Amino acid sequence: MIIREITADECRAVLERVNFGRLGCARDNQPYVVPIYFSYHAGYLYGFSTPGQKIEWMRSNPLVCLEVDEQTSHDRWVSVVVSGRFQELPDTPEFAAERTQAHAALHKRAAWWEYTSVPGAEWRRKAGPFASVFYRIHIDTVTGHRATPGASS
Amino acid sequence: MIIREITADECRAVLERVNFGRLGCARDNQPYVVPIYFSYHAGYLYGFSTPGQKIEWMRSNPLVCLEVDEQTSHDRWVSVVVSGRFQELPDTPEFAAERTQAHAALHKRAAWWEYTSVPGAEWRRKAGPFASVFYRIHIDTVTGHRATPGASS
Numbered sequence: 001m002i003i004r005e006i007t008a009d010e011c012r013a014v015l016e017r018v019n020f021g022r023l024g025c026a027r028d029n030q031p032y033v034v035p036i037y038f039s040y041h042a043g044y045l046y047g048f049s050t051p052g053q054k055i056e057w058m059r060s061n062p063l064v065c066l067e068v069d070e071q072t073s074h075d076r077w078v079s080v081v082v083s084g085r086f087q088e089l090p091d092t093p094e095f096a097a098e099r100t101q102a103h104a105a106l107h108k109r110a111a112w113w114e115y116t117s118v119p120g121a122e123w124r125r126k127a128g129p130f131a132s133v134f135y136r137i138h139i140d141t142v143t144g145h146r147a148t149p150g151a152s153s
Numbered sequence: 154m155i156i157r158e159i160t161a162d163e164c165r166a167v168l169e170r171v172n173f174g175r176l177g178c179a180r181d182n183q184p185y186v187v188p189i190y191f192s193y194h195a196g197y198l199y200g201f202s203t204p205g206q207k208i209e210w211m212r213s214n215p216l217v218c219l220e221v222d223e224q225t226s227h228d229r230w231v232s233v234v235v236s237g238r239f240q241e242l243p244d245t246p247e248f249a250a251e252r253t254q255a256h257a258a259l260h261k262r263a264a265w266w267e268y269t270s271v272p273g274a275e276w277r278r279k280a281g282p283f284a285s286v287f288y289r290i291h292i293d294t295v296t297g298h299r300a301t302p303g304a305s306s
Contacts, residue, residue, distance in 0.1 A: 022220055024177040024184035031177035031184045033220040035232055067175055067186040079188055 001075040002150035011080045011144040014068060015040040021068035023047075025057040025086070032057055038066070038137075039106045045082065045137040046102040055133050058086035064137055073149075080144035082137070089134040102134045154228040155303035164233045164297040167221060168193040174221035176200075178210040178239070185210055191219070191290075192259045198235065198290040199255040208286050211239035217290055226302075233297040235290070242287040255287045 006014075023036045034054050038045045045066060049055055058064060062085045069079040089095045089102055159167075176189045187207050191198045198219060202208055211217060215238045224230040242248045242255055 022175040022177075022186055024175075024179075024186040024218070026177075026179040026182050026184040029179050029182055029214050030216045030236065031179040031186075031218040032234070032236075033175055033177040033184075033186055033218045034234065035220065035222055061182050063183045065177070065184040065186045067188065069188055081185070081187065083183065083185075 001147050003145050003147045006078065006080075006144040006146050008142055010146070011082075011142045012040070014070070014078055014080045014144060015045070015082070015142075018068050018070055021066050023054065024065040024067070025054055025061065026063065027057045027061055036066075037106075039102075041101065043139055045084070045139065046106055047135050047137070048102070048106055049133050049135070051133060055135075058135070059088065062086040066137065075147055075149045078144060078146045080142060082139050083141045084137040084139045087136050087138060089136060091134075098136065099134050102136060154300050156298050156300045159231065159233075159297040159299050161295055163299070164235075164295045165193070167223070167231055167233045167297060168198070168235070168295075171221050171223055174219050176207065177218040177220070178207055178214065179216065180210045180214055189219075190259075192255075194254065196292055198237070198292065199259055200288050200290070201255070201259055202286050202288070204286060208288075211288070212241065215239040219290065228300055228302045231297060231299045233295060235292050236294045237290040237292045240289050240291060242289060244287075251289065252287050255289060 019039055020035065020037055022033050023038075024031050024033045026032065032053060036047055036049075036054075038047045040046075064084055064086050066082040066084065067079065068082075069077060071077040089098045091099065172192055173188065173190055175186050176191075177184050177186045179185065185206060189200055189202075189207075191200045193199075217237055217239050219235040219237065220232065221235075222230060222232040242251045244252065
């Protein structure tokens with residue numbers, strides 16, 4: 001297996017193609033990782049969620065990491081790691097354009113809305129009535145690796 | 154789609170069955186998420202790596218999170234989230250039994266050794282000569298959710 005670093009353009013192509021990844025956030029240096037659906041557009045990753053632990057934690061500390069991978073076999077895969085910053089897109093006139101963009105980007109993806117109930121009933125009880133949260137992640141850095149079958153395996 | 158919380162026993166069954174997940178660590182509240190292979194045994198997750206960013210970060214802050222999921226379709230999946238603490242298993246007599254356990258646990262899994270070169274050449278240059286790192290993660294808490302097709306989809 002040969003593992004090589006891929007370029008930023010190749011990383012972006014993965015983010016455009018794959019709309020599912022694992023989002024890491026942290027509070028008091030305790031990381032928390034959950035699967036999310038997202039949509040990449042012009043340097044931002046757009047997401048949507050009901051209130052829950054990850055939203056609470058990202059509100060208190062906007063530093064996040066998103067890992068996205070595709071595996072064809074044990075020796076043929078690509079993995080991309082984004083470091084970025086969470087930004088909430090509240091339902092106010094100031095963020096109307098960003099929310100429209102978020103909705104348009106996410107709506108292209110099948111079943112994006114299916115996952116909005118994942119955080120669970122307990123968090124919804126704490127958060128009160130159902131309230132959807134739009135957010136985006138500003139990409140600060142992105143790195144990626146690709147493995148292909150080869151002599152070194 | 155109906156999403157329900159699963160029991161700790163059901164979570165452990167997932168960890169025993171699935172040997173691949175996404176590990177989150179954090180430094181200065183910046184999370185970092187990477188795919189890892191692991192093996193579950195008696196309350197610990199065993200892993201193996203070459204030196205690299207995740208090892209450096211876990212040495213400086215042992216608080217970690219591991220997310221493991223299985224997806225059959227968009228409305229049939231299980232996801233387990235572990236919060237735990239990294240413990241290195243150095244090559245000393247004191248840790249001989251734990252390293253033997255780690256090696257035995259990992260060796261059961263096909264291709265576990267294939268992924269030890271993932272961290273990349275840059276980190277190996279910084280770390281000096283090749284040195285494998287055995288570690289385990291003590292599970293502090295584990296939670297999980299299972300989705301099945303249902304009326305609420």
